[in-house]
Amino acid sequence: MPGPWHSLTPHSHDSSDKTDSALESSNRGLRVIGLSFAILTVTAVIQAVIVAFSGSVALLGDTLHNFADALTSVPLAVAFWLGRRAATSRYTYGYGRAEDLAGIVIVVLIALTAFLAGYQAIYRLINPQELSALAWVAAAGLVGFLGNEWVARYRIKVGKEIGSAALVADGLHARTDGFTSLAVLLSALGAFLGFPIADPIVGLAITAAILFVLRDAAREIYHRLMDAVDPTLVDQARTVLAATPGVRKVGSVRLRWIGHTLHAEVDILVPHTLSLVDAHAIAVDAEHRLTHEMPRLRAVTVHPDPDGPEGVDHHARLP
Known part of the structure; x- marks a missing residue:
């Protein structure tokens, strides 16, 4: 998931x-x-x-x-x-x-x-x-x-x-x-x-x-x-995520080496009208595409955020 x-x-x-x-x-x-x-x-x-x-x-x-x-x-x-x-x-x-x-x-x-x-x-x-x-x-x-x-x-x-x-x-x-x-x-x-x-x-x-x-x-x-990675790896990850059906925008992409394997944490924006199940499916697809396109990438955490409606901040702190 x-x-x-x-x-x-x-x-x-x-x-x-x-x-x-x-x-x-x-x-x-x-x-x-x-x-x-x-x-x-x-x-x-x-x-x-x-x-x-x-x-x-x-x-x-x-x-x-x-x-x-x-x-x-x-x-x-x-x-x-x-x-x-x-x-x-x-x-x-x-x-x-x-x-x-x-x-x-x-x-x-x-x-x-x-x-x-x-x-x-x-x-x-x-x-x-x-x-x-x-x-x-x-x-x-x-x-x-x-x-x-x-x-x-x-x-x-x-x-x-x-x-x-x-x-x-x-x-x-x-x-x-x-x-x-x-x-x-x-x-x-x-x-x-x-x-x-x-x-x-x-x-x-x-x-x-x-x-x-x-x-x-x-x-x-x-x-x-210092968790530095080759910037081309970040660009590659962004390209793969952007090409995933259902992903409207790519948010932050963080990669780090742990030993000789890569770990990733990424944010993607999906339509806000989707159900939780559909948003989950897109995130899973994004994860699978990343792990297949980047051979040394061992683990990925994908966080989907709703894109829209306009003017709504989904990360605003609740009263």
């Missing part, structure tokens, strides 16, 4: 479909996290083997960094798992917001990565260190960069497809880790060419790149926390 009671007892034809779709998105997110965790772990293991051959302390630090970063998949996996739980009388919208909390953790980790990369670059600029076993160092940097960049592209792609800002942010986090490994590769190349100063200079450049990634990730999570 489109009124207040409708949000409690939605029609079964869209309720089960949307729930199944949301669960599939969560399952897909968990698969991405599991596979990327495995790739990052293998990458770190390969680097650890190279560390054993080269004896490089710098590579040891980068390897431990990559192991730690692989573990950052844990809070996001917990968030997706929580998001699958049904709503309760306390958490009436479910647990989708856990993704936003995980996103905050990821943004903090990216900021920490930028700080450590900058600190290390400045330290090496003040205290130059000679690199040894350059071939092994370069190989470790290349492995770290390729592994993290593949994970970054995978997470960002799927995160955008299922509407998960936290998964996109985690993909950006993996990209920053790839940058730090790339710094190792470029530093080894600079030392090989006779420019040891290239090590801290490249480190500073990588720090700047990480700060740009941090800006994008923080903005993405901030928008979710």
Whole structure:
């Protein structure tokens, strides 16, 4: 039903479909996290083997960094798992917001990565260190960069497809880790060419790149926390509602992301001469059209208002 009671007892034809779709998105997110965790772990293991051959302390630090970063998949996996739980009388919208909390953790980790990369670059600029076993160092940097960049592209792609800002942010986090490994590769190349100063200079450049990634990730999570949506989604919803037979005007349209699903609250104006049953039918039709036209829209509350007669304010406070 489109009124207040409708949000409690939605029609079964869209309720089960949307729930199944949301669960599939969560399952897909968990698969991405599991596979990327495995790739990052293998990458770190390969680097650890190279560390054993080269004896490089710098590579040891980068390897431990990559192991730690692989573990950052844990809070996001917990968030997706929580998001699958049904709503309760306390958490009436479910647990989708856990993704936003995980996103905050990821943004903090990216900021920490930028700080450590900058600190290390400045330290090496003040205290130059000679690199040894350059071939092994370069190989470790290349492995770290390729592994993290593949994970970054995978997470960002799927995160955008299922509407998960936290998964996109985690993909950006993996990209920053790839940058730090790339710094190792470029530093080894600079030392090989006779420019040891290239090590801290490249480190500073990588720090700047990480700060740009941090800006994008923080903005993405901030928008979710503030219930921001793409204005084109609002325009799409208005177009669908306006095309619904019986809808004379479209009032307010409010959309919000909860995890990786959209929720909507909309007002429509229908002829004031209609019976309650007929107005209800129009509202139900509007809801169905919205849920079919907007794939990630999981729940809709439609409020019909009477349009007319002229000069009557139906929302005026009664004496």
